[in-house]
Every structure is written in structure tokens, then in C-alpha cells.
Amino acid sequence: MKNNSTLDYFLSLKYLISIYPEDEGGYTALIPDLQGCITQGETLEEVVINIEEARELWIETVYHSGKKRIPLPSRK
Secondary structure (H helix, E strand, O other): OOOOOOHHHHHHOOOOOEEEEOOOOOEEEEOOOOOOOEEEEOOHHHHHHHHHHHHHHHHHHHHHHOOOOOOOOOOO
């Protein structure tokens, strides 16, 4: 379902991002509201770029598949 909204609308939403340092070095980032949207990076700068790209790809994939609803950002 597309929630009767455009792809640009979903791409403009701001989601909470969680970033965790890894014991072996680098960082893991995830977006709790977007199940399975997770990535890693060697530096904070890299992981922030990677999670933004992962968010866009996650939303585009779900939007075009039409198989499930894109959740709106939670207010935590």
C-alpha cells in the first residue's frame, strides 16, 4: 500500500537513527521504525552516509513493491 502518499513524501520523513560502536571497531546504524534497515561503517561519517542510503533504498523498495505499508516515524 502506498498510504495515498507520494514516494517523495516518504523520502522526506525524518526517522530516529540509532548508532552503536562495535567492539572490533566501526559503527552499526539502524532505523528501528524500518524493520531490517541496518548498515555499518568504519567511521561515524561513513555510517551516517550509509544509513541514509539504506533508508532511501528501503523506502523505495517497499513503496514500489506495494506489498507492505511504509511506517510513519514513531514519536519516541
